[in-house]
Amino acid sequence: MKRRSFLKSSAIVSGAFMMPAFLKPLEAMAMSELSGYKNLVIIQLSGGNDGLNTIIPYGNDIYYQKRNTIAINKTDIVTLNDMQGLNPNLSALKEIYDQGWMNIINSVGYPNPDRSHFRSMDIWQTGSDANQFLTTGWIGRYLDSNCQNSYSAIEVDDTLSLAMKGAKMKGIAVQDPNKLYQTTREPFFKDLVHDHNNVDLNEDNLGYLYKTMIETYSSADYIQNTSKTYKVTADYPATPFANQLKTVSKFINSGLKTRVYYVSLSGFDTHVGQQNQQGRQLKIYGDGVAAFIKDLKQSGKLDDTLVMTFSEFGRRVEQNASNGTDHGTANNILIYGGKLTKPGIYNEAPDLATLDNGDLKYQVDFRDVYATLLDKWLNVNNSQILTRNFAGLNFV
Amino acid sequence: MNNARNIKHLYARAGFGIRFEDLHDHENWSANKAVRKLFKASADSHPITILTENIDLRPQANKTDEEKIRIQEERNTQDKALNLAWITQLSTTDAQLREKMTLFWHNHFACNIGNAYYEQQLNNIERENALGNFKTLLLQVSQSPGMLQFLNNQQNQKGHPNENFARELMELFTIGRGNYTEHDVKESARAFTGWAYDGKTGDYIFRPKVHDDNPKTFMGQTGNFCGEDIVEIIFSHKKTAEFISTKLYRYLVNDVPDAEHISQMTNVFYKSNYEIKPLLEFVFQSNWFYDDKNIGNLVKSPVEFLTGLNRQFYITYQNPDVLMQFQRTLGQLLFRPPNVAGWPGGKSWIDSSSLMYRMKMSSIILNAGVIDFTGKVDPGDEAYLASVRKQQMNVIKRVQAQPNWDKFLKEIPDDTSKIQIAEFMLEPKLNQAVIAEVNQATDIKDTIIQIVSTPEYQLC
8 A cells, every 4th residue: 555545544544543552442332231331410500509499399388478579480380290390491301200201309408508609519529528528529439449441430521520530530521522532643642641651650730630641542532432433313402501411322322331421501590580590591401301311212221321410509498689599408309210210209399387597408318319329320339439328219 | 049940930930931031131030039020020000991881881772682682792892802901911911920910819709790891890900909908909899890790799688688799708708618607698798788889880889778787796796787897807817818828829839738838928918917919929938939849830720821822932813812712622711710719720720621622732822733743653643643734724724823933942042952941941840751752853843842732831
């Protein structure tokens, strides 16, 4: 073969040729292995989503008394039972709910709740107690104890959340697998990686940079070459959030050996003019998730997938004077999947009468939800990952 | 005595790095003299004045859809103009220290609103007071329309307090977590009722009618407190000086806090009644500031990275829009912090994608994306390099950046070796791999492109 035509053809199939020698050969799972490989998709609603205007306790008069200007009209609510119903902007989820693919867990929180966005988000992401400061995330610790590769946990975003960072292992942030892959092709970088690959790296920032670079190399290659084999054909709304879920669908359906996916949607800090702002975000959320769940059902992956949505806190039961709500405490968690043992509303609606200083009292510790996911879905003993053993729930 | 390493370190932290000619000029200065010169160069504050109209103050008559779209476009134009005005000022100013500290306060008082005029005003408050008094700075920031709007104090009214500002004031701006209670948040929110800005003029006003003038109990004291009283009480606690000192230590010295050094800083700051200049002088004149472990171990923020590169190579941009694209890609778009806590900084700048983009960014700006490579190349690499070369014209068309190579190269003294150039451009000590790469490179320009495309270049 002439040199020029060789270059031409190798450029076309560059992926295979450019596999650096130091990388372990990584293969996508054979199709037979595919079924039964369980994925967890975590959706974070940032800013403190108002759970009471998401899953609305319309059967409770206190809801209407405490929220004269921002309560959702009974006639607009998509009712689920005679107590609770969906915000009308979540109407796309009704079908998912009716199919038995959705769980609503009410009043989830933790003792001595913190009302700071950052602190409470840290608590949720690390799985700590309110007075305990952990520097690793709960998924990160799962990676530490059970996984060998950073692509075992993928955040579809440009940056990586604390939840995904362990002491030894970290997940990988991938907004666009091809873009990430292309940046790793640079021969100069490959040489630097090669020179450092077997060196003991320091714990300082420079060591951290080299370590990140080396991990990126092995993961970017694998993710790109595996995920490009599958094209998502289902329709998704044209929002960045839905697009992220579409990327997750591509990853799952292409057979990536990834256990955990992480996606975020922000804009829920609704101190002022809540109805419009939250309504917009909920519509983006509901339409995106409904498309994603239907897509997974279509491709036969819904039974192997569990989706969990959380926010760092709920909001005060009583609205403020600016048609908004201030930072509160307990909130609902939404779970989706094809294999739910007790679909629908999992536990009692929040108690609006017995409040703690104007805030909901939590009934379910969020770490019991995590424990369920770890024990029954990811098959790892939750006490290895969480700060102690939690009993867990029965939704899967 | 040749003090080059220390001077270079000082300029990397108190500014955005030093140029060859300046180092040559200053390398015999003592640290104290260099610090004096840095302050002198930053004595004056040059506000950004690119925006002259506050779009929100226009009469709000019924608007057609076309008018709404046009106003949105004007807003976008203003956003862009403001961003570029600041990144240009950062890249060209002689007042490096003032801009570096303005960037610190920009992150400390993170504010993200849809009004560029108010953002410009807040930015100028931060610049004006960047080296002044922290309490004055805090009060001016808190009473600026941008912050009143961002933290909803506009809606904080007697009978229905909105706690957003009161909470962030303590948690993020002054004393830090663990030093106040939920009760303190609720009570101080009442004290700040009535702090607002006039929707017609954008000026700060105090609205007595919505101010709660009943007694409040705050941090153990009871009184008929107004907002200024609350600030006084917070500042009387030394923890406030410690909180700011810790944050500054992590910005200027090391992201692993050193309790002893921070305690020294806290004393200086508290005793001077929160004057910023003496605190900075103390840091830059401390021996520990020049310890090995404090050199070349801070991750540059994306803006520090771009600013440093622009300054070092005298880069001009024919299409300044790309500067915003670069900021966005690297994860730090000025005036658009992710939330009230600002950008977390340090290691969090670096993850898989951002590291790769950053390492590629220098060559994209300086050399059409080409990192010429003389090491062992396999066939796949050749294909890649061929495609990069094919893309060169496109990259040049997109980026339209003009480094002044002649000026840059002329400043390098003739007898400087390639390794010495690398030692100058990179703050961390060189490791064997980088030395090998640099030694292999044949062309001076290729060498420099390689140097600024290393992980080491991400540190300062």
